[in-house]
Amino acid sequence: MKVLRQIRVVYLKELVDILRDRRALISMIAVPLVVIPLLMFALGALSFFVMEQARQEQHRVMVLGGEHSPGVLTKLESLDGIVVVPEEGDHVDRILRRDIRAAVRIPEGFETAVDDERPAGEVTILTFEGDVKSNLAAGVLRSFFRDFRDGVVERRLAARDLSPDLLEPFAVDTSNVAPPEKVTGSTLGGVIPYIVILLCVTGAMYPAMDLTAGEKERGTMETILSSPVSRLALVLGKYLVVVTASIATTVLAIGSLGAMLVFGFSLLGDAADTGEALLALDPLALVAVFFLLLPVACLFSAALLALSVFARSFKEAQTYVSPLLLAAILPAIAATLPGIERNATLIWAPVLNIALVSKEMMIGTYDWSAIGLVFATTSVYAMLALVIAVRLFYRESVLFRS
Amino acid sequence: MVEVSGLSKSFSDRKRGLFHAVDGVSFRCEKGRIYGLLGGNGAGKTTTLRMLATLLKPSRGRATLEGFDVTEAPDAVRARVGFLSGATALYGRLTAREMVEYFGRLHGLRGSVLANRVDSLFASLGVHDFQDRRCDKLSTGMQQKVSIARTLVHDPPVMIFDEPTSGLDVLTARAVLGFISDCRARGKTVIFSTHIMREAEKLCDVIGIIHRGRLVDEGTLGDLCARHENPDLEEVFVKLVSGEAAA
Structure with a gap:
């Protein structure tokens, strides 16, 4: 009972202390609540506007060999979305310099061969792969020549009194049977657990360092150690504050990001679909992911506390915790890769197991035994990390390192 | 009441190997008395007081505060002690x-x-x-x-002060020394460390001179001066410390 009371006293004091720290407020509240969503919105809006601008632009295109096919050239010149430039200079060099976005090579005698119903050779579209505007220009050209070819085939069939159905005896169609939440889950399945894991670590980082290494640096560690508070109560009080910060940061950031997606992108017209897609996520999956977030937050908080208490100063603590950030992010990234799926080995891998099971839940697969196992193993890892943190608080060589 | 017997603390580090910060220190302080540990930087004052405040565990020896052993009952000791040092911010x-x-x-x-x-x-x-x-x-x-x-x-019945006037201006230092004196008047047992001779002379009922982790002499101001045939505590201190250094 005495220990519980001490834990409560330490927890409340550390919470007040951390909430009065401007740097903590920035890292725990301002960044997840305002900065991250604003940055994501700004990035999204920027890419949306850039794409829109690119779509509306008239891309400069060179036609090679157009003089032999004046009819085709005239049609190309009247197309919306491209501007045909005179055939001057080295077309490859001009594409690479982005002076023109694409070129199309029409074989000699192409138009005559088409009219005479002889093989007309190959039309080649030259592009700068990876360049968005080049791809858009190529798309206009591809679409034109496909329609042109279909038109020629149709005319030839009509001249022979044959139905176009002769070439297309049956249709092939693809139809989605998955409900919207599963479609969205499949798309965002890997990303959401990754964001949650990342936020869990970043939310716990600052308080863990401040409440241990920061306390040593400010000279208050000796003050508190001379009080009758037990080391166990002291560590647990601090630990619970770090867990609270980790969960609060994650919940605030996810809530803020969700709101930004739903309301922010609706301002951008077509991109509102993204917000609607997020709304289509299975609420049960989201609740389950947040449920799995608890042992993750506990694990990171304990690990960060153990690492930070070892440091003599806040700066030294930053050096120690940086590798942990990588250790958390890499498994989370690995889980977003399409080929990586849960198996008998990976179910034991810390962080990766949570990310993989979360990914499954996002697409509607609930293997409750796996979920339970992952929850339990992560809780055990968190407990082990906490035991290490507590033991470090009992070591003079750690607390009085100089 | 504070009783210290053969208290020792050793540290081990890469540079110095095994290092004896405090080596067999023994003393006793009754209620309503001030015991002063007088020593230079690195003499072992802070380590001794940290052991009494249960921040560090003794390597050897024993210390009791109000009958509670610092190793066996650290919680009970901390409940009965007030610890103030330059490092307790x-x-x-x-x-x-x-x-x-x-x-x-x-x-x-x-x-x-x-x-x-x-x-x-x-x-x-x-x-x-x-x-x-x-x-x-x-x-x-x-x-x-x-x-x-x-x-x-x-x-608390026991007060431990580790160089409490370090870095303070004259007026604040005077107020702190006055407060320590009040503690004695209120019947508390006071252990006080300093490297300032005037403070030891002014406040302490018994002075223990500590050097290189060992208590090299102990007594009232009068006893020490008489024993070393010098009325000036600073001279006595220098003689004891340099004698130890030569030895």
């Missing part, structure tokens, strides 16, 4: 009142008992005027008053 983001109340709560005080105790301490130390200001906004003198209030909030 305040929580800058808490107000003076929150700081003292926090330590009162850790000592098991609560409600009106805690509020009355803090009020009476603040009244006697003159903290009321700035009790709601954050500790990091207080002057050094104000901070020292809050630190004293923090050590006294549970009314």
Whole structure:
């Protein structure tokens, strides 16, 4: 009972202390609540506007060999979305310099061969792969020549009194049977657990360092150690504050990001679909992911506390915790890769197991035994990390390192 | 009452190997008396006092405060001691009142008992005027008053001061020394470390001269001066320390 009371006293004091720290407020509240969503919105809006601008632009295109096919050239010149430039200079060099976005090579005698119903050779579209505007220009050209070819085939069939159905005896169609939440889950399945894991670590980082290494640096560690508070109560009080910060940061950031997606992108017209897609996520999956977030937050908080208490100063603590950030992010990234799926080995891998099971839940697969196992193993890892943190608080060589 | 017998502390590090910071220190301090540990930098004063305050565990030897052993009953010892040193800072983001109340709560005080105790301490130390200001906004003198209030909030029978005037201006240092003297008057057992001869002369009932982790001599100011045939404590100290160094 005495220990519980001490834990409560330490927890409340550390919470007040951390909430009065401007740097903590920035890292725990301002960044997840305002900065991250604003940055994501700004990035999204920027890419949306850039794409829109690119779509509306008239891309400069060179036609090679157009003089032999004046009819085709005239049609190309009247197309919306491209501007045909005179055939001057080295077309490859001009594409690479982005002076023109694409070129199309029409074989000699192409138009005559088409009219005479002889093989007309190959039309080649030259592009700068990876360049968005080049791809858009190529798309206009591809679409034109496909329609042109279909038109020629149709005319030839009509001249022979044959139905176009002769070439297309049956249709092939693809139809989605998955409900919207599963479609969205499949798309965002890997990303959401990754964001949650990342936020869990970043939310716990600052308080863990401040409440241990920061306390040593400010000279208050000796003050508190001379009080009758037990080391166990002291560590647990601090630990619970770090867990609270980790969960609060994650919940605030996810809530803020969700709101930004739903309301922010609706301002951008077509991109509102993204917000609607997020709304289509299975609420049960989201609740389950947040449920799995608890042992993750506990694990990171304990690990960060153990690492930070070892440091003599806040700066030294930053050096120690940086590798942990990588250790958390890499498994989370690995889980977003399409080929990586849960198996008998990976179910034991810390962080990766949570990310993989979360990914499954996002697409509607609930293997409750796996979920339970992952929850339990992560809780055990968190407990082990906490035991290490507590033991470090009992070591003079750690607390009085100089 | 504080009893120390053969207290030793060894550290091991890469540079120095096994290092004896405190080596077989023994002394005793009765209620209502001030025992002063006088020594230079690195003599072992802070390590000795940290062991008495249960921050460090002794490597050998024994120490009891009010009958409780520092190794066997550290919680009971901490409940009966007030520890103040240059390294016991305040929580800058808490107000003076929150700081003292926090330590009162850790000592098991609560409600009106805690509020009355803090009020009476603040009244006697003159903290009321700035009790709601954050500790990091207080002057050094104000901070020292809050630190004293923090050590006294549970009314401990034993007070340990590790170079409490270090870095303070003359007036604040005088106030702190006056407060230590008051502790004796109120019947507390006081252990006090310093490297300033005048402070030891002025305050201590018994002075223990510590050098390289060992207590090289002990006695009242009169005893020490008579034994070494010199009326000046500083001369006695230098003689003892240089003799040890030569040995």
